[in-house]
Amino acid sequence: MKSNAHIIKFFRQRIPAFTCVPGCHDCCGPVLASTEEMARLPRKSAQEQDAAMAALNCPHLGANGCQVYEERPLVCRLFGTTPKLACPNGKRPEVMIDPLIEDRIYRYFIQTRHVLV
Numbered sequence: 001m002k003s004n005a006h007i008i009k010f011f012r013q014r015i016p017a018f019t020c021v022p023g024c025h026d027c028c029g030p031v032l033a034s035t036e037e038m039a040r041l042p043r044k045s046a047q048e049q050d051a052a053m054a055a056l057n058c059p060h061l062g063a064n065g066c067q068v069y070e071e072r073p074l075v076c077r078l079f080g081t082t083p084k085l086a087c088p089n090g091k092r093p094e095v096m097i098d099p100l101i102e103d104r105i106y107r108y109f110i111q112t113r114h115v116l117v
């Protein structure tokens with residue numbers, strides 16, 4: 001069985017990239033991530049997490065956008081690449097995600113313990 005690190009790498013490579021509206025973070029909010037992904041993110045204090053949650057924000061959202069962009073969780077990468085998580089600003093990759101990969105990602109979400117970022 002492949003490790004979680006391999007699985008995350010596999011999915012990351014198969015989620016198509018696209019260009020967002022500059023500075024936009026409309027799809028950011030409280031998100032869930034696997035413990036493997038969490039281990040790659042800087043820890044936030046309980047106070048920072050509470051403040052972000054009270055504002056329905058992600059604790060990694062800064063004044064200039066995502067502060068953990070290179071390690072952002074799969075769900076953040078998936079947003080905008082499937083009609084199920086369509087970008088409200090009409091941005092999308094030229095080719096949307098392969099539905100088979102999308103289904104595998106949802107299964108991974110269900111089968112793997114996820115916590116609030």
Ligand code: SF4
Nearest residue numbers: 020021024027080087
């Ligand atoms: S996917 Fe859409 S809503 Fe999300 S940051 Fe990009 S442009 Fe903004």
Ligand code: SF4
Nearest residue numbers: 028058060061066076
């Ligand atoms: S990790 Fe980054 S991209 Fe994902 S919700 Fe938080 S700020 Fe937005």
